[in-house]
Amino acid sequence: MEKREPSMNISIFGLGYVGCVGAACLAHLGHNVIGVDVSQSKVDLINEGRPTIIEKDIEELCRSAHRSGKLSATTDVQRAINTSDISFIAVGTPSTAEGHLNLNYIHTVARQIGSALRDKQGFHVIAIRSTVLPGTNNRVGEIIAEESGKQRNIDFAVVSNPEFLREGTSVHDFLNPPLTLIGSDSQKATQIFRSLYKDIHADFIETDIRVAEIMKYVNNTFHALKIVFGNEVGNICKALDIDSHKVMDIFCRDRQLNISPYYFKPGFAYGGSCLPKDTRALRTLAHDNYISVPVIEHIEKSNDLQKQKAVKLISKYGCRNVGILGLSFKAGTDDLRCSPIVDVVETLLGKGFNISIYDKNVKISELTGTNREFIMAKIPHLQHFVTDNLDDVITASDVIVVTNKETEFNDILSRYPGKIIVDLVRAWEDIDYSGVYEGLSWGNINTHASQAASLNREIIGSEY
Ligand SMILES: NC(=O)c1ccc[n+]([C@@H]2O[C@H](COP(=O)([O-])OP(=O)(O)OC[C@H]3O[C@@H](n4cnc5c(N)ncnc54)[C@H](O)[C@@H]3O)[C@@H](O)[C@H]2O)c1
Known part of the structure; x- marks a missing residue:
């Protein structure tokens, strides 16, 4: 006989779109669910086996879950907490007038849950399903600890479990999500959630709480960007009497560069002979x-800001001797045209920095054509700064700027301790460097104790 995992006891705070769908679907998966809402009418609907919202398939799920005794609701927080081991928070997080x-x-529910947990025995997991900014789980954990007198990650855990459903197809989306995401700092809570979602066939991704918290905002902002981009392309196409749907259909068929993970990793500004020229041309055509x-x-403005950000980062340490590793617009080429680091070097030279540059592919005397014209117009005396000796550049510099992922840069951290490394391209995934390491668009990935501690202090200061 097939072994079935025991069902779990769950309370869901907030019986709106997210809460009602979650309650009905978790009960459908065999768990015992009690919903909680401040609205008596929503509680009554659930207790009559009816949904609080209109959605495809939700009526049938609520009816059958209620009939089998798996789904009920209450306004009594203490009762809900006493009869559950997992509580989902699915209350609204509206915008203020200022955005x-x-x-x-969220904070009200946290206080209510904390106070109800005071007299409850056993480990309790609180999962924030609502969309909240980074730092919220931490604050909710503090509130619950204060109200309950219990200890986080010993008596209870707070995890981030963002919801990815779309209204209109929310039941289907709950049961078939693109992925299941848990932001957790409690192994026990993560295991409970693995087991809770075992019948949902999607990748189970466990990550840091703050990563999980920001994901929904990143997803939704990207979805909004896709819509706006498609519309802007459509508006240009219409003015030229071109069928925009044909254009975007073909656009979407390119799964290598367009609809793909390519070009998505935070790093340095784009450059080269095509992207700057062609984005400018489309903008001018419009x-x-x-x-x-x-x-x-x-x-292009955003791209320019990324170059200015690099200048600020390189300058902030107050060291005048700067070594640039990589001058062309990407590894493996000598193409300097619109290389973003050339603009950065030009600005640093103007500010009086002592620059030395290493790029094994760039031989000034061998540059020809538009490549040579470009660099001579920008930095005519470039040959004074470029050497073909990596060791000379690093030894002469206090700040080392890594601008591409040439394999010969892989071991510079072990070979040159005690420098200031500015990484524009995420040359390493995580590092243990005794010097200073800072990435252009990512938090500290340095596992060295002193640097990790300084990052923690910065993060705590930025939370609300
Ligand atoms: N609607 C969506 O498609 C969707 C999708 C993903 C994520 N989200 C996020 O999920 C969250 C909830 O969204 P929603 O659309 O379900 O909101 P909603 O307004 O439909 O529902 C919120 C419910 O919370 C209840 N509530 C408020 N205070 C409460 C309290 N102290 N105790 C118990 N219940 C309380 C309200 O009465 C209401 O029924 C938001 O953060 C939202 O951004 C929404």
Whole structure:
């Protein structure tokens, strides 16, 4: 006989779109679910076997879950906590008039759960299902600890478990999510969630709480960007009497560069002979046809900001001797045209920094054509700064800037301790470096104790 895992006892706070769908689906998966809401009418609906929302398939799920005794609801927080071991928070997180996140409902529920946990025995997991900014789980953990007098990760855990459903297809999306994401710092809580979601056939991803918290915002902002980009392309195409749907159909068929993980990793500005020229051309074409394309228009501005950010990062240590590892626009080429590091070097030279440059592919005397014209117009005296000896550049410099992923840079951390390394391209995934390491667009990946501690202090200071 097939061995079935025992069902779990779950309370869900908030019986709106997310809470009602979660309650019905978890009960459908065989768990015992009690919903909690401040709205008596929503509680009554669930207790009559009816959903609080209109959604495909939800009526039948609520009816059968209620009939089998797996789904009920209450306004009594203590009763819900006493009869469950896992509590989901699915209350609203609306925007304030200024665009900030209103966490009042979340904090109220945290206080209620904390106070109810005071007299309850056993380990309890609280999962935040609502969309919340990084730092919220931490604050909820503090509130629950204060109210309950219990210890986080010993008596209870708070995990982030963001919801990826879309209204209209929410039951299907709950049961078939793109992935299941748990942000957790408790192995025990993570194991409980693995078991809870064992019948959901999607990758189970366990990560840091703050990573999980920001994911939903990154996802939704990207979805919004896709829509706006498609519309701007459509508006340009319409002005030129081109069928935009044919264009975007073909666009979507490129699964190597367009609809793919390519180009998504945070790093340095784009450059080279094509991206700067072609984005500018499309923007100008739109302008010439009186089509406003604010997203496309601001791509180059954002790219320029990334170069300015690199200048600031290199300058912030107050050291005048800077070594640049890699001058061309990417590894494995001598193409300097629109290489973003050339702009950075130009700015640093203007500010009086002592620059030395190493790039095994760039031989100034051998540059020809537009490549030579470009660099001579930008930095005519470039030959004074470029050497073909990596060791000379690093020895002469206090700040080392890594601008591409040439394999010969892999071991510079072990060979040159005590430098300041500015990494523009995430040359290493995680490192243990006794010097200073800072990435352009990522937090500290340095596992060396002193640097990790300084990062923790910075993060704590930024939480609310
Ligand atoms: N709607 C979606 O498609 C969707 C998808 C993913 C994530 N989310 C996020 O999930 C969260 C909930 O969204 P929603 O659309 O379900 O909101 P909703 O407004 O439909 O439901 C929230 C429910 O919480 C209840 N509530 C408020 N205070 C409470 C308290 N102290 N105790 C118990 N219940 C309380 C309200 O009465 C309401 O029924 C939000 O953070 C939202 O951003 C929503």
